[in-house]
Structure formats: C-alpha cells, structure tokens
Amino acid sequence: MNSNASGNxxxxxxxxxxxxxxKAYGAEVRRDVAQRARKDYSVGAIYATLQRLEDKGLLxxxxxxxTPVRGGRSRxxxxxTVPGRQAVRSGVATRRRLWxxxxxxxxxx
Amino acid sequence: MSPRTPPVLASQIxxxxxxxxxxxxxxxxxxxxxxAKLVSRSGVSFARRWYWSQTLRAIGPLTWSQSxxxxxxxxIAATAVATYLMSLxxxxxxxxxxxxxxxxxxTTLNRIVMLACVALAGLLAGWTIVKALPQRPVIGAIGILxxxxxxxTHHVVVGSSAExxxxxxxxxxxxxxxxxxxxxTLWRNPALF
Numbered sequence: 304m305n306s307n308a309s310g311n312x313x314x315x316x317x318x319x320x321x322x323x324x325x326k327a328y329g330a331e332v333r334r335d336v337a338q339r340a341r342k343d344y345s346v347g348a349i350y351a352t353l354q355r356l357e358d359k360g361l362l363x364x365x366x367x368x369x370t371p372v373r374g375g376r377s378r379x380x381x382x383x384t385v386p387g388r389q390a391v392r393s394g395v396a397t398r399r400r401l402w403x404x405x406x407x408x409x410x411x412x
Numbered sequence: 413m414s415p416r417t418p419p420v421l422a423s424q425i426x427x428x429x430x431x432x433x434x435x436x437x438x439x440x441x442x443x444x445x446x447x448a449k450l451v452s453r454s455g456v457s458f459a460r461r462w463y464w465s466q467t468l469r470a471i472g473p474l475t476w477s478q479s480x481x482x483x484x485x486x487x488i489a490a491t492a493v494a495t496y497l498m499s500l501x502x503x504x505x506x507x508x509x510x511x512x513x514x515x516x517x518x519t520t521l522n523r524i525v526m527l528a529c530v531a532l533a534g535l536l537a538g539w540t541i542v543k544a545l546p547q548r549p550v551i552g553a554i555g556i557l558x559x560x561x562x563x564x565t566h567h568v569v570v571g572s573s574a575e576x577x578x579x580x581x582x583x584x585x586x587x588x589x590x591x592x593x594x595x596x597t598l599w600r601n602p603a604l605f
Contacts, residue, residue: 330442346446347426347470350439351477354432366434372448376441379434 314394315340316352320362320381321391328367328378329353353381361387418447419460422467429474439470 319335320327333349336342356362363384366377383391423440430436443466450459 328442329438330446333442345469345473346439346443346466347429347473350430350435350470351473354435354477364434366438370441372445373441374444376437376444377434378441379438 312344312348312352313356316349317356317361317383317387317391317394321383321388325380327381332381356387357381360384361390416451416456418444418463422464426467426470426474429471
C-alpha cells in the first residue's frame with residue numbers, strides 16, 4: 304500500500320482536511336481547495352481523492368446524523384490519522400526543500 | 413416531481429457509480445445541500461444545470477476510483493456490453509423505425525435524431541436493467557430475455573421475404589426491453605409517478 308499523498312490534488316485535499324479540522328466534509332473541502340488552488344474541482348474528483356486517501360490509511364471518516372437539508376442523508380467528516388499527519392509533515396518538508404534557492408534564481412531573471 | 417428537487421436521473425447516475433453506501437449518501441447529501449443554496453441564490457434552472465454538470469464531471473473520477481471494486485467492475489462491463497448490443501440492434505432497426513415513426517420522410521436530420529434517440533434509449537435501458545437486476549430479478553430477466561430475442565431474431569432469420577416481418581418483431585422486442593428498463597426506473601423511483 305502506498306502511504307504517501309502522491310498527487311498534487313491528494314496533497315491539497317490532505318492539507319485542507321488538516322486546516323478545516325472538525326468542519327472537514329466533502330463540500331467544505333471542495334470549497335477550500337477550489338478557493339486556494341483557484342480551480343473548480345468537481346464533487347466527484349474530491350470524493351474520489353478522499354476515498355483514495357482513506358484507503359491509504361491517511362484519513363479516517365465518520366458519519367454525522369442525517370439532516371433534512373441534505374435530503375435525510377448524513378455528512379461524512381474526515382480527519383487525519385497518525386500516518387496522515389506524518390504525510391503532511393513529510394510533504395511540506397519535501398516542498399520546502401524543492402523550493403530552496405529557487406527564489407534567488409527567479410529574482411535574477 | 414417538484415422542480416425544487418435535484419434531477420432524479422442525475423442522482424440515480426451518481427448513486428449507481430458509488431458502491432459504498434456511506435460515500436454515496438455523503439456525495440448525494442453534499443450535492444443536495446449545495447443545490448438548495450444555489451436554488452435560493454441563483455434560481456432552480458441554474459441549480460439544475462449545476463447539478464447535471466457535477467454529475468457528468470463526476471463520472472470519470474468516480475468510475476476510476478470504484479474500478480478496484482470487483483462487483484462494480486463487473487457491473488460496468490456488463491452495462492457496456494448490454495448498451496453496445498442494444499444500441500447496435502437499435503441502429504440496425506433504425507430504418508424500420510424511421511418508416512414506422514416518421515412516415516412523412518427520411519431526411520438526414522430525421523435519421524440522425526432517430527439514431528441518437530435509439531442509442532440513448534439503449535444506453536438508459538442497458539444501464540437500468542443491469543443495475544437493478546439484483547433487486548428485481550424477474551423484470552431484469554425479462555429485459556435481458558427481450559434483448560437476447562432481439563439479437564437472436566436478427567441473426568437467425570435471413571432472406572428478404574421474411575426480413576420485413578422479423579424486423580418488426582425485432583423492433584417490438586427491442587421496445588419491450590426498453591420498456592422494462594423504464595419500468596425498473598419507475599419502480600425504483602416512485603416519486604416519478
């Protein structure tokens with residue numbers, strides 16, 4: 304099992320779940336990722352990613368009580384697992400390392 | 413059906429794409445919640461268009477993510493085969509249908525519209541039959557039997573004199589298959605009545 308958030312969207316969704324905390328459910332994650340990435344992701348793309356991250360063991364989920372505004376359906380809330388937190392830390396560290404020195408190069412041109 | 417509810421067919425398509433009940437409820441619930449917000453903000457027709465666009469855009473990612481599930485893979489493959497057969501038979505029977513339904517002439521536009529309608533009907537019937545087969549085996553079996561009859565009739569019967577009669581039979585059996593598909597959809601969605 305691949306336990307890393309390998310794709311760009313996977314990583315974006317993972318840090319969005321970390322940021323949103325208790326409010327991390329599909330629609331809210333989609334809004335957050337779309338706002339920050341400035342790209343309109345579909346509900347299907349976000350849920351497919353959430354499910355993949357859960358399969359990898361990086362997220363856990365729990366269902367809330369059904370509500371009338373959702374047609375009597377429940378919300379599925381997501382939270383980072385311990386490997387999920389490690390994946391966020393490792394992903395951030397990798398991206399920082401990749402950025403090292405780039406600012407100087409960009410300023411020169 | 414109330415116009416302030418999300419499109420039933422779109423919800424059905426989404427529900428059919430997700431095997432796990434928890435995820436299915438979460439996706440449909442999120443869309444319904446967003447739909448209600450859009451209705452009050454931008455109107456029903458905008459909200460319905462948005463719902464349909466979300467459904468169509470979800471087909472690729474959800475089909476791909478569910479494809480690891482053996483049951484879903486089998487269902488998708490069976491639907492593809494059923495759709496192919498029904499659409500193929502529909503297209504073959506198209507000339508007979510054109511004569512029966514549009515007696516005043518067969519322009520190119522008429523033929524294209526008929527082909528599109530037959531292909532779409534085949535797709536919907538194939539999808540509903542295969543999807544609902546486990547829940548309603550008798551009606552599903554009638555649909556599949558009709559399909560087999562339609563295909564069998566075409567292949568068994570040869571000869572120009574008998575062809576016209578059997579073409580009509582083929583159209584009827586194809587129609588029966590499509591009706592049973594529609595019946596299944598209605599059965600599973602009483603709100604449509």
